[in-house]
Amino acid sequence: MKQTISYVILLALAFTSLGQELEVASIFTDHMVLQREKEVPVWGKSAPREKVTVSFAGQTLKTKAGKDGRWMVRLSPMKASLEGRDLVVSGRQEVVISDVLVGEVWICSGQSNMQFNANKSPEVRGLIPYAQNIRTFEVTRTVGLQEQEKVIGQWQEIHPSSAVAFSFAYFLQELAEVPVGIVLTAWGSSSIEAWMPRSMTGEVPHFKTIMEEFDADTATAKRVQEIVAKGKSRTGKEDVFLRRQPNILYNAMMHPLIPFANRGLVWCQGERNTRYLSGMPEVDEKNWFHRVCGMEEYGDVLKKWVQTYRQRWADEQMHFLVVMLPGFGKGTEAKKEIDPESPTEPSWAWMRESQSKVLELPNTSLINTIDLGEALDIHPADKLPIGQRGALLAAKRALNLKVPADGPVMQKVEQREGQLVVYFDDANRLKTTNGRKPSGFWIADESKNWVEAQAKIEGNRVVLSATEIGSPKYVRYAFAGKPKVNLVNEYGLPVYPFRTDDGEWGQ
Structure with a gap:
């Protein structure tokens, strides 16, 4: 009798397995864009050991699903194409994904200033009538307590809702003259920790602490599950509760995208x-949501985060475009009201310096926004230059196009008698945007008492002095919460902030 029951159970399990419908990963939908000039993984699930064939653009690849039903093939690198073609996946059933283009695919991620709607930025909104050959997969904002396999969303023949992502896509499409596909996965007020996989606990000590606390807090896990179960009916307060948690945004909004082929991430x-x-x-x-790293640690965490994503995508060429924080006139929890032009206040200047550490890694760029932003508005509308500058950097660094993309970067500082x-x-034809002398420079001697400098342009150099300082030694440029800056190169690209002193961090 027991043997008969066991046989029936095994037979039922076998039929259940064979009944698994052929599936392609959820990022693959009609109207999608595939990455050109790279191998393109196509993957999914089927019945165990099922033979699967993938056909697209003259390529036909065959594979066999594993015991767990998972399968994957890799299309060979393809040229860009505006022709909408079918991607056909066949086994016991057939899945047809129609109107598939080949071009540049970029992931755009982050918090509220990435989510900031294009319609709220007049300059970006003005691009809408002229946009062409741009498609978008907008990831539905949700969370998962474990790494998810499926992402919620679909490809559409529209521009991204994000002002930064849309302006980036618009100018990149103009520069590269190929279709552009944007995968938009962003959520306001999320920390970098929210987008970190749990595996990073092994190399980021503070994240290990955060996740140990999170795991021990069963009440939070229960509340997360209850809110997610409510779907679109969740309240605004519940929405905030979800998006300010660690790790769980990554699980649902980033992990399911891996290993979808792309050129890079903004x-x-x-x-x-x-x-x-x-x-x-x-x-x-x-203030439970402040359980995140501070500005000093952010740069090293960012570097590890980039390296982790590249490892997970198995793509060391994946380019990371980091948007520098723009001008903002508020300080930290310890000192909220600051002088927004002072080079010594606890301002976003220190975060910008921390963000710049990402440039220590290959295939990275930092989009300079030091001339943008609002002193009292953390969500400024001037998003078009961010996308435009990002597109130029992507075109030059990732696509090897010959375009002017770099703003001036400090190379060295020489001491002269009473001057620096x-x-x-990248400083050809240095000039100011308003025809006045360069602003935003501060100098100091050994005492580290900072004084606003008198600055003048000499060719591709800037000469600094101050009557109060006889022997200047150090300089800080645009090193403030909301500095007044006007120095650009011949292409109108602003000078990157910098400091030459090696004093204690944050002072």
Whole structure:
């Protein structure tokens, strides 16, 4: 009798397995864009050991699903194409994904300034009538307590709702003259920790602490599950509760995208991690969401985050475009009201310096926004230059196009009698945007008492002096919350912020 029951159970399980319908990963839908010039993984699930064939653009690849029903093939690198073609996946059933283009695919991620709607930015909104050959997969904002296999969303023949993502796509499409596909996965007020896979606990100590606390907090896990179960009927307060948690955004909004082929990722995030200069504070019920790294630690965490994503995508060439935090006139929790032009206040200047650490890695770029932003508005509308500058950097660094993309970067500083001379890279025809003398420079001697400098342009250099300082030694440029800056190169690209002193961090 027991043997008969066992046989019936095994037979039922076998039929259940064979009944698994052929599926393609959820990122593959009609109207999608595939990445050109790279191998393109196509993957999914089927019945165990099922033979699967994938056909697209003259390529036909065959594979066999594993015991768990998972299968994958890799299309060979393809040229860009505006022709909408069918991607056909066949086994016991057939799945046809129609109107598939080949071009440039970029992921755009981050928090509220990436989510910021294109219609709220007049300059970006003005591009809408002229946009062409841009498609978007907008990831539905949700969370998962474990890494998810399926992402919620679909490809559409429209521009991204995000002002930054749309302006980036618009100018990249113009520069590359190929279709552009944007995968938009962003959620306001999310920290970098929200987009970190659990595996990073092994190399980021503060994240290990956060996740240990999260795991021990069964009440939070239960509440997360209850809110997710409500779907679109969740309240605004519940929405905030979800998006300010660690790790669980990654699980649902980023992990299911891997290993979808792309050229790179545009990262517009950091505001959430600016509340403290350094360290992870003790928090209470009112400010629980501040349990994140501070500005000093952010740069090293960002580097590890980039490296982790590249490992997960198995793509060391994946380019990361980091959006520098723009001008903003507020400080930290310890000192909220600051002088927005002072080079010594606890301002976003320190986060910008931390963000610049990403440039220590290959295939990275930092989009300079030091001339943008609003002193009292953390969500400024001037998003078009961000996308435009990002597109230029992507075209030059990732696509190897010959375009002017780099703003001047400090190369060295020489001491003269009573003066400092600053030399720059990419500084042909230095000029100011308002015809006045360069602003935003501060100098100091050994005492580290900073004084606003008198600056003048000499060719591709800037000469600095101040009557109060006889022997200047150090310089800080645009190193403030909301500095007044006007120095650009011949292409109108602003000079990157910098400081030459090696004093204690945050002072």
